[in-house]
Amino acid sequence: MNAFSYRDGLLHADDVDLATLAREVGTPFYCYSATALEERYLRLAEITAPSGTGIAFAVKANSNLAVIALLGRLGAGADVVSEGELRRALAAGVPADRILFSGVGKSVGELSFAIEQGIHQINVESETEFDRILELADQARTTVRIALRINPDVSAGGHDKISTGRKTDKFGIEADHAIALYQGASEHAYVEPVGLAMHIGSQIQKVAAFEAAFDRIAEIADDVKALGLSVPRLDLGGGLGVAYHDEEQELPLAHYGELLQSLAKRTGAHLMIEPGRWLVAGAGVLVTEVNAIKQAGERRFAIVDAAMNDLIRPTLYDAHHPVWPVREMADVPRHPTTVAGPVCESGDILAVDAPLPDLSAGDLVTIGHAGAYGAVMASGYNGRLLVPEVMVRGDDFAIVRRRPSHDEAMALDSIPDLETKASAA
Secondary structure (H helix, E strand, C coil), rough: CCEEEEEECCCCCCCEEEEHHHHHHHEEEEEEEHHHHHHHHHHHHHHHHHCCCCEEEEEECCCCCCHEEEEEEHHCCEECHHHHHHHHHHHCCCCCCHECCCCCCCHHHHHHHHHCCCCEEEEEHHHHHHHHHHEEEHHHCEEEEEEHHHHHHCCCCHHHHHECCCCCCCCCECCCHHHHHHHHHHHHCCCEEEEEEEEECEEEEHHHHHHHHHHHHHHHHHHHCCCCCCCCEEECCCCEEECCCCCCCCCHHHHHHHHHHHHHHHHHEEECCCCCCCHHHHEEEEEEEEEEEEECCEEEEEEEECCCCCCCCCHHHHHCCCCCEEEEECCCCCEEEECCCCCCCCCCEEEEEEECCCCCCCCCECCCCCCCCCHHHHCCCCHHCCCCCCEEEEEEEEEEECCCCCCHHHHHCCCCCHHHHHHHH
């Protein structure tokens, strides 16, 4: 969170204070630092360069066009999991040949669109999907590059809801079956198997899980090669963990880079990784205003104007996000304060017992590490409007997603005349 620091008594994003942004944009809002995004990407690119590993941004972490475009200009590809994300990546200027299509439930329409665009590769998750691709490739009479996503049966060691590499998870294909499909694809006129793929989960902070998974995919690649087939690409997924707590450590990048070099040397394959959270989490914050302070038994609440529909991670995953007041209060006592939103759900909690100074209605607070899985997972629950997203660079800023009006939010709805027709009948 180096892009967010106190100066002149106020928390700044780069060189813009968040109080000024709040007056200009209104609360709540998301704020992203372009400088932080660039620093994160370039740091990871430096670590992966010796192994020749490519980087594709996992769009599901933050699908704002400005974020995708910035990373794309730096050289990142895009890892997408829906037609909507694919269209966003293209609209943001990411070339089709740098886009990978992952995801366990691709529809026929989504696969058709990906084939039409000629993307880098489609990661196949099931035999059903495999058969669909063969049929669509025959219809299009064009080469479709695929990678078979294996399930390595490796536990990532993180939260149960973000682990994806165990044999009981819905993702990937059992190794022997994937090898058989790979061999079948090699005999097809329009389908080109270009490699193997995997993704074992999210928020991984220890390299041991990656080491086990990399060993497993190398073994399976050897089994494929034993059949006389080539495996020119290995797609290793993402999952690089970040530190949400002060006492946490991020994934040790130097060690991770060494693992990539070892795997590249062992297999001779071109490697690809798909980080999402690691690139964007610390580059974004959610700024919100205190509506009320209240005491409920022994618990002190700060009721703010942001809610679980704006940032659902704490409710969904019991996720922790640091909280800071926008106005610096360095030498004052702090008290455990639960930051809660106005949504009519007991689970509408953004932070439990955060150490905060005495706050009053009208004060601004900032929810940190909110650049990943924040705005992208937001909803209009309780008739609430999606919040704006702002990007800051130096002393300048731009609104990169505006707040819709209530009329715009309701524009997709319609009131039918079904009851009138029924009465007339």
